[in-house]
Amino acid sequence: MIKEGIKTFRKVLEVGHLPSVITCNCLLNGLLRLNFIDQCWLVYEEMGRVGIRPNTYTFNILTNVLCKDGNADKVNEFLERTEEGFDPDLVTYNTLISSYCRKRRLDDAFYLYRIMYRRGVMPDLVSYTVLMSCICKERRVRDAHQLFHSMVHQGIEPDIVSYNTLISGYCKEGRMQESKYLMHGMIGIRISPDSFTCRVLVEGYAKQGSLDSALNLVVELRRFRVSVSSDIYDFLMVSLCHEDRPFAAKILLERISQEGYLPKPNIYNELIHSLCRCNNHSADATIHSFCRYNNVIDALLLKADMVCKRIKVDPVAYKALIRSSCRIGQVREAESLMEEMLESDVLPDPQICRALIQCYCKQSGIDKAEFLLSFFAREFQIFDNESYNFLVRTYTEWRYG
Template sequence: MVHGLMKTSTKLLNICIDSLCKSRNLQKAESLLIDGIRLGVLPNVITYNSLINGYSRFVGIDEAYAVTHRMREAGIKPDVSTYNSLISGAAKQLLLTRAHQLFDEMLRSGLSPDMRSYNTLMSLYFKLGRHGDAFRILNEDVHLAGLSPRVDTYNILLDALCKSGHIDNAVELFKYIKSRVKPELMTYNILINGLCRSRRVSSANWMLRELERAGYTPNAVTYTTMLKMYFKTKMIEKGLKLFLKMKKEGYTFDGYASCAVVSALIKTGRAEEAYQCMHELVRSGRRSGDIVSYNTLLNLYFKDGNLDAVDDLLEEIERKGLKPDDYTHTIIVNGLLSIGHTGGAEKHLACLGEMGMQPSVVTCNCLIDGLCKAGHVDRAMRLFSSMEIRDEFTYTSVVHNLCKDGRLVCASKLLLLFYNKGMKIPSSARRAVLSGLRMTVSYQAARKTHHKFKAAIKSNAIADP
């Protein structure tokens, strides 16, 4: 009776520790283990394996391996699952030598590696680009160990071949697999994804038919992958047809897919359907907690000049407690600039600063470009001076707009300053300055400035863009 009770208590302890480890609460898991031991609930190999798996996944291989010392001190021997977790941790960090050391240690302990052990090693070799070694493990080591590869092994091989661009080899391997094991739905999805990424439309459609012939029903992953491929390959009508089918069958789609659908509808002149699609996605609750959908709708309203709808949507975003992202603020700034409301765009950026938020470099770039195009170059330059982070587009935009405004000397001095700081600026900015100087000042001034640019580029070892 007492023994049975202790067994149940250890099972409960294992469930709790495993749950804590999977949710990254390793400190709580350790505390719970200590509390359990104090109460007389003794851990077993499963308890320690949960900790090792947690440390391997979320902390590091050294911390995970340290747990094995505590196991041995408690009189518990590591098993195959222990070493599999450790090898997986080493593989995650691409530590090939360490993975092999752990594999050899497992063999020395008298344990026989299982298919998971070999799968992890094969996956590691693929990640390192050593395909030949991965296939050697499959064709030699697995065979010598007397193991039979399962479908998950083949899924790893197919995924690696697809990701490395060896699509034809993946298709040939798939045909071989069909003669050995029954492919899973995941197997078909891996191949469809690989074929779609390489834009092999007819082959992807063939694989979809193969999937259905095998008795499987395409899932959201299958359809979303196909949907993205249709839009990327400009097969808009096919994409929209598949979208309607997904909608009818109750499938959900990610932010990219829904935005791609809306973009396709707009490109084909079906703005009303685009509005309807976004309204349905946002209002139905399927994507009501997704700022991506609201961003798409916000962009549509600005493009249509429907400011009342913009205000209503922003209120709804606030009411639902959604957090606007950098793209939301960029849409607002760009939208206000597009209707000539430069003051409103500047005010929005200032409000972000007042709220303790750092506007993204993309949002600032958008405002600088908009202010310059509206003839407010001085205001744009003040914003440029206040920016802590700038990118290539920031510098290029400022130089080009100064040239357009006839401030060629200022543009040339600024560009020279950038080069002296070792910054890489596109050659288009340099061409704009030199062309402007030749046309409005003199060829001599342009040549003199050109030599200064070349000297600055050379002295700061900048690759000539």
């Protein structure tokens, strides 16, 4: 279609007719959208040759062309050449400022910002937000906040994007108190935090090792009727599991599941890993033994829930469950899990072999241990020295002990 448009444009010129500047602008805009930068300049030169006078919209399109072509430096030359009879407007300046900010050329962007003022073109919300974003990327969030105050002083009302820009900047610098203060400020003027606001705050607290503050924030946001996305809940539960707090993650899962939340498969797997990991870290005292047992039972219940919901259990979860079942002496449960794992085409490893062999030996099941050792060697080519040594020691103790 664009090629046809260029052909028509040239045919019209050949027969001596002059298309309107609006028609030319439509053609230029189409070429820009398709990234036909060279063709844009050819059309512009044709306009000048036949005497079609460009308007402000034409120059804004061409400014975009220059910026898209990565020639922000040529923009000033272009504006100087065309300045007679053309006053750059707010769109022109915002396009240039955005281009400089994308290239992290903050000094040039602020130079244009000051030029705007001198020429009587007042910056708008877009101008300020683009500049604040660039300043935050330079880790100068306090300067960005001062610019924010200048914007408000000029009578420009901030929006969710300008608030999020500052909140994100403070979170990246670990200044959570300022971030939360800004969040309360936006709520105070009836701007509701969105999923981005929530995510950067939650991740900010998590990076500081303050997951409890992140959880409290979610509770507070829900009180303000802010929708919390499933991605944020996923992040919180995985983070709790990584901190070996599976019960907190499990309670959170139970609560939000009642509201229709559907966890991703990896959430269940993370919970199983964490429950089994906590089991491994426990001591030998009676109370801790009880806790160890309950950890494994909770992990097995989670696995059963996954199977009911047709969520795939990953290999690491199966291995963790088998080893943990063996540690608490639940060898039949471990056998059942291994059968289920093999039916799911998940292959065992030496650690599973070792856990089962040791469990059989401790429960006087030497015959089963021998059979399993042969089975692992024959079917999976697993020859585990520790398993063989443990079986030999058990034979010795049984015969001479």
